[in-house]
Amino acid sequence: MKRQPLRLAILEATRILEDAGVASPRADAELIAAHVLGVERGRLPLVPLVDPPVVEAIRQLVVQRAKRVPLQHLTGWAAIGDIAVDVGPGVFVPRPETELLVEWGLKLLKGREYPVVVDLCTGSGALALAVAHARPDAVVYAVDVDTNALAWARHNADARAEEGDTPIRLYSGDVTDPTVFAELDGLVDLVLCNPPYVPQGTSVPPEVADHDPPQAVFASGGGLDIIRHVVSAAARLLRPGGGVAIEHDDSHGRAVPALLSARRVLTDVESHTDLAGRPRFATALRAISSSA
Numbered sequence: 001m002k003r004q005p006l007r008l009a010i011l012e013a014t015r016i017l018e019d020a021g022v023a024s025p026r027a028d029a030e031l032i033a034a035h036v037l038g039v040e041r042g043r044l045p046l047v048p049l050v051d052p053p054v055v056e057a058i059r060q061l062v063v064q065r066a067k068r069v070p071l072q073h074l075t076g077w078a079a080i081g082d083i084a085v086d087v088g089p090g091v092f093v094p095r096p097e098t099e100l101l102v103e104w105g106l107k108l109l110k111g112r113e114y115p116v117v118v119d120l121c122t123g124s125g126a127l128a129l130a131v132a133h134a135r136p137d138a139v140v141y142a143v144d145v146d147t148n149a150l151a152w153a154r155h156n157a158d159a160r161a162e163e164g165d166t167p168i169r170l171y172s173g174d175v176t177d178p179t180v181f182a183e184l185d186g187l188v189d190l191v192l193c194n195p196p197y198v199p200q201g202t203s204v205p206p207e208v209a210d211h212d213p214p215q216a217v218f219a220s221g222g223g224l225d226i227i228r229h230v231v232s233a234a235a236r237l238l239r240p241g242g243g244v245a246i247e248h249d250d251s252h253g254r255a256v257p258a259l260l261s262a263r264r265v266l267t268d269v270e271s272h273t274d275l276a277g278r279p280r281f282a283t284a285l286r287a288i289s290s291s292a
């Protein structure tokens, strides 16, 4: 069996993915090759030649990716902050831009000991687990309404706990329920939420349309209905000086800050952009003054 240059296998994979309309063909080809070889992407140049079974394994995954199966369903994991969570059919794949909420939240928590953190709409558990990893002293609560998502979150939470992270407290619940986490009212330092927010009827790429659960992606009310409830929950849950970060559609760069500003107890409302410069999440703090 003749060994082949990995470079050529990656070039062929890139061409196939480009023809299939994949957004980042070269990156995906390299990530697939790295996954098959069990190395980090940056170390691929150290692997000049590969055996034919490796080339075949890469090709098979490339065929799947060309059918627009998400890369993370093929590799089985997605990165969030300093950890990875397992993902697959039945759960939303965490996106790189959502890390920005974690970064904002961790900055807010600096200097606070034993903070209480709530992840509303947790999906795979990504945000909750990334915070629990970075802040072992935090008490992290997470909730989702979907049993499939919760099964993935439970699996990921168990895996992170086995790695030594502080276990998170995972619940089945509906964020539109005005009593969700009512026992934490006024006690929470940080609320993070990446809710379903894409306006119904919006056209989305096949990776999303065919593989992300619809209830994780789309929301009624032009995409704002769940967010309205999350704003109410945050206003109720946060302790004075606590903060909330809510991810939103890039068309909601004004609407979500306006929803936050409409709450008397929330101040310092800010709009934040993602890595591509699009409005992506909004934050607010719970007023410290008792007269607010």
Ligand SMILES: C[S@@+](CC[C@H](N)C(=O)[O-])C[C@H]1O[C@@H](n2cnc3c(N)ncnc32)[C@H](O)[C@@H]1O
Pocket: 092, 093, 094, 095, 098, 120, 121, 122, 123, 124, 125, 126, 127, 143, 144, 145, 146, 149, 173, 174, 175, 176, 193, 194, 195, 196, 197, 215, 216, 217, 226
């Ligand atoms: C966009 S996904 C985000 C998942 C995860 N936070 C992330 O960033 O990867 C939205 C999640 O919200 C959940 N969800 C939708 N409606 C909900 C509701 N009313 N109450 C609680 N969770 C809900 C979905 O099941 C899905 O897991």
